[in-house]
Amino acid sequence: MREVRGQVVVIGAGIAGLAAAHRLLERGARVTVLEASDRVGGKLLPGEVAGARVDLGAESMLARRPEAVALARAVGLADRLQPPATATAALWTRGALRPFPKGHVMGVPGTASALAGVLSEEGLARIERDAELPRTEVGDDVAVGEYVAERLGREVVDRLLEPMLGGVYAGDAYRISMRSAVPQLFQVARTHTSLTEGVRELQAKAAAAQQTGPVFMGIRGGIGTLPLAVADSVRARGGEILTRTPVTELRRTPGGGWQVGSGERAWRADAVVVAAPAPVAARLLRAETPGAAAELDAVEYASMALVTLAYRRDETALPDGSGFLVPPVDGRTIKASTFASQKWGWIADENPDLVVLRTSVGRYGETEILRRDDSELVEVSRHDLKAATGLDATPVATRVTRWDGGLPQYPVGHHARVARIREHIARLPGLAVCGAPYDGVGIPACIASAHAAVDQIHGDTGGVEELTAHPVQSLHGGAGE
Numbered sequence: 001m002r003e004v005r006g007q008v009v010v011i012g013a014g015i016a017g018l019a020a021a022h023r024l025l026e027r028g029a030r031v032t033v034l035e036a037s038d039r040v041g042g043k044l045l046p047g048e049v050a051g052a053r054v055d056l057g058a059e060s061m062l063a064r065r066p067e068a069v070a071l072a073r074a075v076g077l078a079d080r081l082q083p084p085a086t087a088t089a090a091l092w093t094r095g096a097l098r099p100f101p102k103g104h105v106m107g108v109p110g111t112a113s114a115l116a117g118v119l120s121e122e123g124l125a126r127i128e129r130d131a132e133l134p135r136t137e138v139g140d141d142v143a144v145g146e147y148v149a150e151r152l153g154r155e156v157v158d159r160l161l162e163p164m165l166g167g168v169y170a171g172d173a174y175r176i177s178m179r180s181a182v183p184q185l186f187q188v189a190r191t192h193t194s195l196t197e198g199v200r201e202l203q204a205k206a207a208a209a210q211q212t213g214p215v216f217m218g219i220r221g222g223i224g225t226l227p228l229a230v231a232d233s234v235r236a237r238g239g240e241i242l243t244r245t246p247v248t249e250l251r252r253t254p255g256g257g258w259q260v261g262s263g264e265r266a267w268r269a270d271a272v273v274v275a276a277p278a279p280v281a282a283r284l285l286r287a288e289t290p291g292a293a294a295e296l297d298a299v300e301y302a303s304m305a306l307v308t309l310a311y312r313r314d315e316t317a318l319p320d321g322s323g324f325l326v327p328p329v330d331g332r333t334i335k336a337s338t339f340a341s342q343k344w345g346w347i348a349d350e351n352p353d354l355v356v357l358r359t360s361v362g363r364y365g366e367t368e369i370l371r372r373d374d375s376e377l378v379e380v381s382r383h384d385l386k387a388a389t390g391l392d393a394t395p396v397a398t399r400v401t402r403w404d405g406g407l408p409q410y411p412v413g414h415h416a417r418v419a420r421i422r423e424h425i426a427r428l429p430g431l432a433v434c435g436a437p438y439d440g441v442g443i444p445a446c447i448a449s450a451h452a453a454v455d456q457i458h459g460d461t462g463g464v465e466e467l468t469a470h471p472v473q474s475l476h477g478g479a480g481e
Helices: 015-026 067-074 121-132 144-152 154-169 183-191 195-209 225-236 278-285 290-297 345-350 374-389 414-426 443-457 462-469
Strands: 007-011 030-034 046-049 052-055 089-093 096-099 216-219 240-242 249-252 258-262 265-269 271-274 301-312 323-325 336-338 354-361 397-408 431-433
Touching: 007 015, 007 258, 007 265, 015 030, 015 067, 015 225, 015 271, 015 443, 030 265, 046 301, 046 397, 052 345, 052 354, 067 216, 067 225, 067 443, 089 154, 121 144, 121 154, 121 195, 144 154, 144 183, 144 195, 154 323, 154 336, 183 195, 225 240, 249 278, 258 271, 271 278, 271 443, 278 290, 290 414, 301 374, 336 374, 354 374, 374 397, 414 431, 414 462, 431 443, 443 462
Parallel strands: 007 030, 007 271, 030 240, 089 323, 271 431
Antiparallel strands: 046 052, 089 096, 249 258, 258 265, 301 354, 301 397, 323 336, 336 354
């Protein structure tokens, strides 16, 4: 392994860039993090509504992967880690809130009976045909919606798979790569004729493994406090973080290092980690690796908005559970709602007189809804919440948070694109990329990507190769994530 103990510049101070900086400092490097915006954290954003602390971005992290929880512990948040107070969610479909089905893998059931009450009788009967169908070849990759519809019928996709994937990617199940987004199911598709048989096998293995503990984890004060704590740790270890410092130039130097420019300022670096969104990474890499830049230019993004609402508790009655998902086929405006005060015990404890909830709107290709102003998004959210739950009170405060271009899309062939990007990057020593455009959009995936990038610039490509071959599955956190 190459020892990189000199100066390393990290471009981007989202959770991936901060995790990379944290790991680099552990390895003895001197680190400067350059961030174009006025804050750290990227899609992790703490905020408030009616004086209540809330998340205005991602609100939970997968705990069955070690990276995110381990980083939180490493930066002093161990005593603030909290699982959801309830993991019971609902599905608002066919005119009613229905208990979210159990016995499925990302919406794909092991038996038809697992979806009873959600699907029509015809839809349930169609699932049973899976055992009689000939094998469906998936080749190098396939759209998860296309494959599942062929095996089990479109109703499974439209009423369960779509709302689950929509919550993770704000995407279209009929475009999303099964290999990159749901790698467990892709392996089943490659090795089994019957999809339901393969799902039952996955469920049996999971049961045999006897995994204990929560699937998801939150942080008292909000997941948005994680990047702030990591940034504090980076600074305490001697790292420098500069906000409002957009990088305008990235060049190789004759001596084999790198020059990073921002306006009239420049930094010489022995290595660079680019932890920026795909369009920014493409612009920065174009001069030195046009092949990687061209691939990054092709990465598409979806936009969405989160509407956070606070109500007086004595005027509010909600169903039990953490919230609900909404299938697009039902024609509603919101795609999910999280009952934040019920999902996170710390919110209820800190705000006994308030009920906080949020809705999400916007999917890939939906542009009209996001052109509406904030007051309209609040009104359509209230309209749908009333229809779903009967909630008719007037909120005491609302807040709309827009994530324009917030979620990279993983279409069929995404894994091959990532492999090509990394082939180009590997030709330039001292350069690595990480973040949501590559190996998974969830927090653990971004941190795993950051760790692999740091290992790569030290000469260890094992982590990068593992992630490229086996991306991190990003699961849905129950409702409205």
